[in-house]
Amino acid sequence: MTPTTAVITLCSAARLDHVRRQQRLLRSTPVRRIVVWLDADPPPGPPEFAGADLLHVPPGENGLRLAAGRNRGAAAAADAGLIVFLDADCLPGTALFARYRAAADAHPGALLCGPVTYLPEGVKPEDATALAALTAPHAARPAPPDGENVVAGPADHRLFWSLSFAVTAPTWRTLGGFDEAFEGYGGEDTDLAYTAKQAAVPLVWVGGAHAYHQHHPTSSPPWQHLDDILRNGRLFADRWGFWPMRGWLDAFAAAGAVEETPAGWQRT
Template identity: 60%
Template sequence: MSVAVVSLCSSPRLAHLRLQLRALAGAPDVRRVVVWIGDEEPPVLDAETVLRVPPGADGLRLAAARNAGAAAADGADLLVFLDADCVPGPDLVRRYREAAVRHPDAVLCGPVTYLAEGVSASDPAQLVALTSPHPARPMPPNEAERTATAGEYPLFWSLSFALSPATWRRIGGFDEAYEGYGGEDTDFAFRMREREVPLVWTGGAHAYHQYHPTTSPPWQHLDDILRNGALFAARWSEWPMTGWLDAFERGGAVTRDAAGWRRVP
């Protein structure tokens, strides 16, 4: 089963991406596809395919970049999408391959461990001892899978997932109307659920998210979250990212009325 690993990257995450590419180097029947999403041309990268999707008027085009990466992976039997910050565990590709045989029509989602500041990800084998997946997502045993309930689809995230090209086409890829930060992955999950595509939590397909500073809530993305959240709400009659919106409201930056969330004048 040939695999294409698709990653999106811009210059702030370049060092993390290089470790990911090194971890995948030499893996049998694995093609590395990098979609460069920054303003500048991509640097020289140790990847089989490199293409560029520049930002749009409203910021980074994450949905369009994932769609372009999937198109560039033409001929692969399995598409694996891996965040540029994530280093694959030693068994990630194997577990996604095995689960894809048992669940050929599903979207597979493996657990992600967030690494602490100062932890080196240069040797993925050494990260196994640090495995501690994010508690907000289900984690079956290492050689097991579990099909998500309908209520678990909002837990899907795009840090690490895999699916066949046929399933990708059935879902229709990501909606390119989303630009900037947030919303496009939950929209993808809702489209998945609407089309009755199974979501399978895949134990043992561990990825390790390398540390970088963050803000919570992500104030720098407030306008993106409002814009993309309104787009999502118009389509699905509910708002995504409500935890962040609640935090913005507590901070006095947004308010909610009958029309939805908006900035405080």
């Protein structure tokens, strides 16, 4: 594995326990670790993220700045051969970096995505070698066999998600990064995927680049993010001509919280 691989993780106090476990596993791999702290308060001091580059991107007017945080991390990793984005609640499988590196060599101009397994509640692996036995990739995304790469079809960019993905530095420059107009939760990753599609950047599913999402309480639909989803959904729709996150919007509508109007989705 090349030491010019940089791993970017966004973190806040709400996910601190998750990212601690992730960073412990990452310390055993020859990668450059970049942690971007998203809360308004300053990030924890040493030794919380010992050995990692720690950046601070405070919230904006409308909430946490995930898009800006990822861009800031990528700017710090501009000289890396491969840039890997791994969410704070995701643990890297033992082959994740090797598989992303091999995929980048085979598809240097692509947006690379590996399978993600959602771990059950109470499962908190402390040893990377324990992860393989837990592998059960989420069924909503392709999971090719280990070592195989599958170029997505023209309609599949909508399936991109930002929990775990990788790009070469030149591909990142082609994409131009995430749109920082997106603040709070939702939409910025699908926007990046459609930017990639527009720029003829293929999406490639990378077999064996497994990540493992650590359990945390959530709601479906995510009521705490309703206003973010409406605001970011409108921003996306104004650009691409349709609304993302339709499953959540339909669920909110079924509960009587929102409605679709000729002007778009809005609160009832």
